[in-house]
Amino acid sequence: MAIHRSKSSQRSSPEVERLVADSISLAASGSQVEDRFWEGRLDERLLRLLKSQNQNAIDAALDQTFRINTIAFEVLADAAETLAESIRIEHDGQQWDALLLAIPIVAHTRYQIPSGPLPTTVVQATALALHNTVTAVDSRLAIVPWLYSIDQMPQSHCQTRVLTETLAMAAVTGSDIKLELRDMSETIAVLADPRFIVAVVAAPTGSPLFRWQAETPLRQERGVSLIGWQNAMHDPIASLLPGCEFELLLPEAYFTNCRLADKHVRPLSIRAAVNFLESTIGVLPAGLSSVVGAFGEEQADEYRISFSIKGSSEINYGVIWPLYDRESVANDALNDLSDDESPIKRICDALHDAGVEDVFRHAMLFDPELCDDCGAPLFPDRLGEQVHAEMPEDTPSQQPLFH
Structure with missing residues (x-):
């Protein structure tokens, strides 16, 4: 869905370059009169791409503006979303x-x-x-x-x-x-x-x-x-x-x-995971340990949260906390708790609210690896290895895993 950060690597085309240029121009505009000029140009280009189903060009322009001008990225993202979710028709x-x-x-x-x-x-x-x-x-x-x-x-x-x-x-x-x-x-x-x-x-x-x-x-x-x-x-x-x-x-x-x-479901996913582990393997929240790491190719696109029984190195369960277009974390602040609005602070608060007291935070950016056999995401352990989350062998009937 277009609410997530794009991963397109498409080379620039004339359509992409014009979208990027118009978005940067609109972001730099100093008046509503100029705003309306650039908005009209940008909307016209986007509508042509939407009607021709050229999503690749839109994604490539979003990628470029995200890298070079975050304000222009916001402008382009808002315009693309507006034209996708609203329309004027005559009847x-x-x-x-x-x-x-x-x-x-x-x-x-x-x-x-x-x-x-x-x-x-x-x-x-x-x-x-x-x-x-x-x-x-x-x-x-x-x-x-x-x-x-x-x-x-x-x-x-x-x-x-x-x-x-x-x-x-x-x-x-x-x-x-x-x-x-x-x-x-x-x-x-x-x-x-x-x-x-x-x-x-x-x-x-x-x-x-x-x-x-x-x-x-x-x-x-x-x-x-x-x-x-x-x-x-x-x-x-x-x-x-x-x-x-x-x-x-x-x-x-x-x-x-x-x-x-x-965003609303992210802290609930942590609470649901803790409740699931308590009911399935009979461990109270205070008896759990958690490891949190940031994952992405060049920057953090998500955090992965591992759960284990306190004192054990085995990862039993994992939850993903995705980041969205309007969220970003500097690579030197991946585990910084000083900002109350940062994702890692929200994750740690959600873990503590769910009763998990032992939380280990990695400061490195992990490559987002998946299991070769089943395609499930791998989760970090305390040593910085990415491992498959596995419930204990004596766990009763398996319930749906949350990944």
């Missing part, structure tokens, strides 16, 4: 603005988090709750009848744009959603993960999409909408996720909410 002489929504459900369990087709009753409950608590009075909706895992979501800006166009037309015209949902990828069994309902909200151009955009007396603050949404959807979602604890986040723009949900 019966009326202009409509449409926005793709990701509706996150952040869940954790000791069993398995479901995904798959949404019952008609849940789709109807979602539409009613959105209209009553979140979207503006004159808005229209199209809701995909599927509960998505993150690996089933569109994996690029181009794919996201296609989904936005399909749902926007269905929302505005009131027609059926034409999507092929039968060939969805298999969902990886993990203990803490977001699930998503995906929808489009559309409104006449110039009209609000959300209740917090409306004028008084129809205006409703986001916090009020969130409480109303959570109350309305608790029972329908509980029926979908038996054996799971979950939190409903506010329906919002696609890319923003994908990042928010993934």
